[in-house]
Amino acid sequence: MEDKVIKDLINRYVSVSFKVTKKAESLIKVQIGNDLTNDQHYILRYIYHAKECTSSLLAEEFEVNKSAITAIINRMVDRTLIQRTRDKNDRRVVYLSLTEEGNQLFEKTEERVHCLVESIITKFNAEEIKNFIQTYEKLGDLLVKMSKN
Amino acid sequence: MEDKVIKDLINRYVSVSFKVTKKAESLIKVQIGNDLTNDQHYILRYIYHAKECTSSLLAEEFEVNKSAITAIINRMVDRTLIQRTRDKNDRRVVYLSLTEEGNQLFEKTEERVHCLVESIITKFNAEEIKNFIQTYEKLGDLLVKMSKN
DNA sequence: AAAATTGGTTCACCTGTTTAACTATTCACC
DNA sequence: GGTGAATAGTTAAACAGGTGAACCAATTTT
Numbered sequence: 001m002e003d004k005v006i007k008d009l010i011n012r013y014v015s016v017s018f019k020v021t022k023k024a025e026s027l028i029k030v031q032i033g034n035d036l037t038n039d040q041h042y043i044l045r046y047i048y049h050a051k052e053c054t055s056s057l058l059a060e061e062f063e064v065n066k067s068a069i070t071a072i073i074n075r076m077v078d079r080t081l082i083q084r085t086r087d088k089n090d091r092r093v094v095y096l097s098l099t100e101e102g103n104q105l106f107e108k109t110e111e112r113v114h115c116l117v118e119s120i121i122t123k124f125n126a127e128e129i130k131n132f133i134q135t136y137e138k139l140g141d142l143l144v145k146m147s148k149n
Numbered sequence: 150m151e152d153k154v155i156k157d158l159i160n161r162y163v164s165v166s167f168k169v170t171k172k173a174e175s176l177i178k179v180q181i182g183n184d185l186t187n188d189q190h191y192i193l194r195y196i197y198h199a200k201e202c203t204s205s206l207l208a209e210e211f212e213v214n215k216s217a218i219t220a221i222i223n224r225m226v227d228r229t230l231i232q233r234t235r236d237k238n239d240r241r242v243v244y245l246s247l248t249e250e251g252n253q254l255f256e257k258t259e260e261r262v263h264c265l266v267e268s269i270i271t272k273f274n275a276e277e278i279k280n281f282i283q284t285y286e287k288l289g290d291l292l293v294k295m296s297k298n
Numbered sequence: 299a300a301a302a303t304t305g306g307t308t309c310a311c312c313t314g315t316t317t318a319a320c321t322a323t324t325c326a327c328c
Numbered sequence: 329g330g331t332g333a334a335t336a337g338t339t340a341a342a343c344a345g346g347t348g349a350a351c352c353a354a355t356t357t358t
Binding site for chain 3: 188189239
Binding site: 017135 | 154165166167169171212263267270271281284288295296
């Protein structure tokens, strides 16, 4: 590729990724904003799929300091969405898991997010969206690799 | 598309978009975090390209309340990156523009962001990345349309 | 046994956000 | 042309999320 083409692609990427991120965030917020913040929903999703995990793992996954996770988790423990249980072999570690209430709330909000995403991706033709997601996933893997350096 | 295929695509999309957003944000932060927050950089970019704009426009563009914009702009005015000037015909409106300092800082940080994005997109083959960005832009347009309802 | 590492929390302080109340100005229109 | 509605922006209180440093407690290293 020539320099000029690359520069153009970069500009388009920067501008579109900003736009999509902002708009997507605010559409999700419309769906779940009365129940959870977007970040809280992401946290619930992570624990839901992991069944159980530690603060340190979340901090790594979300690329923030552990103290930020403590704060978020505290709020959600206060709302009895999440519970803490200490490991019996290594008493330093604390496992986080969803309460029944947290589980239900996650499923409810996730349902709404899925409907939203469905209403969007079904507007594309199948081939196009498959290719798109495939490249998006490659990009994701690449970014994860880069984050580690 | 069958239901099952759609459900799978939704799940993949939800998970990859979260991952990419988080990682991209934190990679950008590494590049510019000593000078600006990511949001401040976005604000600078917007005004840089618009030359001049109002708080209301920014609020609309960033999908937040006007008071959130006031707070961000105040901090940047304090750092003399942005200046306010009142419209002479309609004294309610305040135009925001970059100071020389703001201009320079934006160009410096944008340069770093471009290098970052370049280092990423040149890892893909040209055809793939072009298709990807094209679909991404369609998605962006669609989301903008949806936000308006 | 002492020193270093690890997992988490606490604290002070910052950014970004919402909502509601408020100021100042302009517009609509009878 | 004066009154009421609409518009542009700010302020203030309250909250979510983030950093960095200091800290506690438990475990591992040596």
